Amino acid sequence: MQLISKWQEFRNSSRYEDRKGAVVKKSKNLMMTILKIILIVGISYVILSPVIGIISQSFFSDADSANPMVFTIPISPTLERYEGAWQELDYVSTLVSTLVYTIVNTLMQVFICSMVGYGFARFDFPGKKILFACVVVMIVVPSHTIMLPQYMTFRSMELMRSTTPMYILSIFGVGLRSGLFIYIFNQFFRGLPKEIEEAAFVDGANTAYTYFFIMLINAMPAVITVTVFSLVWQYNDMFYAKLFQIPNEALLARQLSTLQSNIGANLKIMNVRIQKLYVNAGVVLVMLPILLIYLVLQKRFVEGVERSGIVG
Amino acid sequence: MKKIHLTMAAKRARNGYLFILPWFIGFLLFYVRSLFMTVQFSLNELTVPPSGGYELDWVGLGNYITAFTGHGTFKQTLVTSLTNMVIDVPLIIFFSLFVAMLLNGKMKCRGLVRAIFFLPVLLNSEAISSTLSYAAQMMAGGLSSTSAEMAEATASGSAVNMQYFIALFGEIALPTTVLDYIVGAVGRISDIIQASGVQIVLFIAALQSITPSMYEVAKIEGATGYETFWKVTFPMVMPHIITNTIYTIVDAFSQSEVVNLAYTTAFTEGNYGLSSAFSVISSVITCALLALVVWFISKRTFYYN
Numbered sequence: 001m002q003l004i005s006k007w008q009e010f011r012n013s014s015r016y017e018d019r020k021g022a023v024v025k026k027s028k029n030l031m032m033t034i035l036k037i038i039l040i041v042g043i044s045y046v047i048l049s050p051v052i053g054i055i056s057q058s059f060f061s062d063a064d065s066a067n068p069m070v071f072t073i074p075i076s077p078t079l080e081r082y083e084g085a086w087q088e089l090d091y092v093s094t095l096v097s098t099l100v101y102t103i104v105n106t107l108m109q110v111f112i113c114s115m116v117g118y119g120f121a122r123f124d125f126p127g128k129k130i131l132f133a134c135v136v137v138m139i140v141v142p143s144h145t146i147m148l149p150q151y152m153t154f155r156s157m158e159l160m161r162s163t164t165p166m167y168i169l170s171i172f173g174v175g176l177r178s179g180l181f182i183y184i185f186n187q188f189f190r191g192l193p194k195e196i197e198e199a200a201f202v203d204g205a206n207t208a209y210t211y212f213f214i215m216l217i218n219a220m221p222a223v224i225t226v227t228v229f230s231l232v233w234q235y236n237d238m239f240y241a242k243l244f245q246i247p248n249e250a251l252l253a254r255q256l257s258t259l260q261s262n263i264g265a266n267l268k269i270m271n272v273r274i275q276k277l278y279v280n281a282g283v284v285l286v287m288l289p290i291l292l293i294y295l296v297l298q299k300r301f302v303e304g305v306e307r308s309g310i311v312g
Numbered sequence: 313m314k315k316i317h318l319t320m321a322a323k324r325a326r327n328g329y330l331f332i333l334p335w336f337i338g339f340l341l342f343y344v345r346s347l348f349m350t351v352q353f354s355l356n357e358l359t360v361p362p363s364g365g366y367e368l369d370w371v372g373l374g375n376y377i378t379a380f381t382g383h384g385t386f387k388q389t390l391v392t393s394l395t396n397m398v399i400d401v402p403l404i405i406f407f408s409l410f411v412a413m414l415l416n417g418k419m420k421c422r423g424l425v426r427a428i429f430f431l432p433v434l435l436n437s438e439a440i441s442s443t444l445s446y447a448a449q450m451m452a453g454g455l456s457s458t459s460a461e462m463a464e465a466t467a468s469g470s471a472v473n474m475q476y477f478i479a480l481f482g483e484i485a486l487p488t489t490v491l492d493y494i495v496g497a498v499g500r501i502s503d504i505i506q507a508s509g510v511q512i513v514l515f516i517a518a519l520q521s522i523t524p525s526m527y528e529v530a531k532i533e534g535a536t537g538y539e540t541f542w543k544v545t546f547p548m549v550m551p552h553i554i555t556n557t558i559y560t561i562v563d564a565f566s567q568s569e570v571v572n573l574a575y576t577t578a579f580t581e582g583n584y585g586l587s588s589a590f591s592v593i594s595s596v597i598t599c600a601l602l603a604l605v606v607w608f609i610s611k612r613t614f615y616y617n
Contacts, residue, residue: 036414043411044428046505051431053447116335123328124321131332134339140602141347142562144571145595148578148588149349150342156365172338180559182335207327229510236437239566253437276446283443290434298427305517 051287058082058281065273081281088262089255089282095289098235098252101163106230108170109181110223116173117185118211122197132186138179147243154244165244176233176240181226188222189215221304228294228301235290252286353588360584375589383586386573390594393568394601400504401560401605403497405553408508412515413545426516433509441506507563511556518552519545550613554606561602570594 010016052072057065059077064070085091120132154165169175173182196218200210216223241251248254256279263269263278294301318326354376357369379386415426435444481491497504522545530540565571570590578587 036419040414040425043505044425046502047428047431050444050447051435054443057447112334116332119328119331123324123331125325125328128328131336135335138339138343140558140562140599141595142566142571142598144566144574145591146343146346146350147575148353148584148591149346151578152349152366153342153346169338169342171334172342173335174338174342178335211331232434236435236440238438256440257438276443279443280447283440286437286440287435294430294434295427299423302423302426302513302516305513 054280054283057277058284060277062274065277081277082285084263084267084278085259085282085285088259088266088278089252089285090249091285094249094252094255097250099289101166101250102231102234105166105170105175105234106227108167109173109175109178109230110226112171112173113178113181113226114185114216114219114223115211116182118189118215120182120186121189135179135182135186138174139177139183143176143239147239151243159244161245161247163244163246163250166240166246169240176230176237181230184226185219185222188219192218221300224297224300224304228297228304231293232290256282256286350588350591353585354592356585358584358588360582366584371585375585376593378586379589379593386570386590389569389573390597393565393570393594394597397561397564397568397601399493399496400500400507400564401557403500403504404508404511404560405556407504408511408556409515409549409553411508411512412519413541415512416516416519429512430509432506433513436506436509507560510563511560514552514556514559515549518549522548547614550609554609554613557605557609558602561598561605565594565598 056072056074058081059079060070060074061076061078061080063076064074067075116135120128120135150165150169154160154168159165159168166175170178192215196214197210200214205214236253238253238257240246241254246254248258259282260275260279263275267278269275269278352368355370355372357371357374359367359369361367411429415422415429419425435441481494526544526548527540530544535543571594574587574590574594577583577590
C-alpha cells in the first residue's frame with residue numbers, strides 16, 4: 001500500500017514529466033543511431049560486395065567454379081590464378097613503369113597547377129578575369145571534344161605509342177583535369193592570410209622564394225588533395241592511354257584490358273568462366289597499389305579536403 | 313644600359329604573368345588550337361594518308377547534315393545519353409548530400425567508413441569496372457549458377473519486390489511518372505553509389521565549413537531537425553551544389569554513350585569529320601545544359617560571404 005501511494009505521489013510530481021521527457025529523447029536518439037548504422041552498413045555493403053566477390057573468386061580452383069554449392073568461400077583455394085595473372089600482366093616491370101608514369105605526371109601537375117593557381121589568386125594583372133574564365137572553360141568543356149586534334153597533333157610530331165604526349169600536356173597545365181586542380185589551388189591560396197607574404201616581403205624574400213618555401217608549404221592541405229586526385233585519376237585513366245596508344249607494357253590498366261584474351265592465348269585456357277577467374281586475380285593485383293597509396297595518404301587527404309577550401 | 317624602373321603594381325603584374333605563363337602557352341597551343349581544329353575538322357572530310365599528316369576536303373555543313381539525317385544511331389544515342397544525364401544528376405547530388413550528412417557527425421570508425429565510400433573513385437577504371445559489375449551480378453545471383461539461371465533469378469527476384477512496392481505506392485495515389493522515376497532510381501542504386509564518391513567528399517568538406525554557431529542559434533530558437541536542414545544546412549551548401557552539379561554533369565558526359573560513339577566513329581571507322589561533328593554537337597548541348605542548370609540554381613542560391 002505504501003508503495004502505491006509513493007508511486008502516485010511521484011506520478012503527480014513534476015519530476016515524473018522530466019523523467020518521461022528524458023526517456024523519450026533517449027530512445028529517439030537510439031532509434032536514429034540504429035537507423036544510421038543500418039543505412040551506412042547497407043550502402044557499404046553495396047560498395048564492398050563486388051570487391052569481396054572479386055577477391056574471393058580470385059582464389060577459386062576449377063572445381064570450385066563449377067560447383068554450385070560454393071558461395072564466396074572457396075573449398076579448395078588456390079594461388080594458381082595469381083601466378084597466371086602475375087605472369088601475363090608482366091606484373092613487376094609493368095607496375096614500375098606505371099608508377100613512374102603516374103607519379104611523374106602527378107608531380108608535374110601539382111607543381112604547375114599550384115603555380116598557376118597562385119598566380120591567379122595573388123597577383124593583379126590586366127585580363128585576369130578573362131584568363132580565369134578560360135580555366136573554367138577547361139573544366140566545363142569535356143576533354144573528349146578535343147581528342148581528335150590532340151591525336152592529330154601528336155601524331156604529326158611522331159610521339160604516338162609513347163608516354164611523352166601525356167608528359168607534355170601535364171607540364172603545360174592542360175593534362176588530365178588540370179583545370180579543376182588550378183581551380184582548387186586558386187581557392188586555397190585566396191583563403192590564406194595576406195600577412196604571411198607581407199612578412200616575407202618585408203624580410204626581403206623575392207617572389208619565387210616566397211612561393212616555393214613559404215606559400216607552397218602553407219598550402220599542404222591543397223597539395224595533398226590534388227596529389228590524391230591526380231594519382232588516382234592518372235592511374236585509372238584509359239582515355240588518354242587509348243588516345244595516345246600508350247603501349248600495353250607501360251600501363252597496368254592497358255594490360256588488364258587485354259588480360260582475358262592473353263590468358264586464353266598463352267595459357268591455353270578456353271573456358272570463359274575460368275578465364276574470368278584469372279581476370280579477377282589481375283584486378284586484385286591492379287587494385288592493390290593504388291589502394292595502398294590511398295591508405296597511406298588517407299588521413300591527411302580527408303583533413304586536406306576539409307581545410308583546402310576546395311568547395312569555395 | 314638604362315635600367316627600367318617598374319612601379320610595385322607593374323612588377324606584381326609581371327610576376328603574375330610569369331606564374332601563369334606555362335599554363336597560358338599550353339592553353340593556346342593544345343587547347344584553343346584544338347577547339348578550333350575540332351570545328352574545322354567537323355566542316356571537312358578528313359583523310360589520313362599513311363605517309364602521315366592529314367588532308368582536309370571542304371564539305372561545309374555536310375557532316376552535321378549526315379549526323380542528323382543520315383547516321384543510323386547518333387540521334388538515339390544522343391537523346392539516351394542526355395536523358396540518362398538529366399535523370400541521374402539530381403539523384404547523385406541528393407544521394408551524395410544525404411550520405412555526406414550521415415558521415416559528417418562524430419562516430420566510431422569514421423575513417424574506415426569514409427575510405428569505403430571513396431572506394432568507387434579508387435576503382436573507377438574502365439577495365440576494372442566491367443569486372444566489378446560482373447562480380448556484383450555474381451554476388452546477387454550466386455557465384456556458380458549459369459548466367460541464364462542467374463539472370464532469371466535476379467529478374468524474378470527484383471520483379472517480385474518491384475511489384476510489391478509499385479502496388480504499395482500505387483495505393484497512396486502517387487503519380488505514375490514519379491513512381492517510375494523512384495522505381496528506376498532504386499534499380500540503379502548501385503550505379504548511383506558508384507558515381508558519387510567525389511561528390512560525397514566535396515559535400516563533407518562543405519558541411520564542415522558551416523559554423524557551428526548557426527546550429528546553436530537554430531537550437532535555441534527551437535527549430536526541429538527538419539527545419540534546421542532546410543533553413544541552415546541546405547542554404548549553406550547551396551553554392552557547393554553548383555560545383556558538384558558541374559562536376560557530375562561533366563563526369564556523366566565523359567562516360568556517356570555518345571562519347572563512345574564519337575570515339576569509335578573516329579578510330580574504328582576512320583570517319584574523322586563525322587566524329588568531330590558528333591563531338592561539337594554533344595559538347596554544345598552539354599555546355600548549354602550546364603549553363604541552364606547553373607543559372608537555374610544560382611538564382612536560388614544564397615551567398616553567405
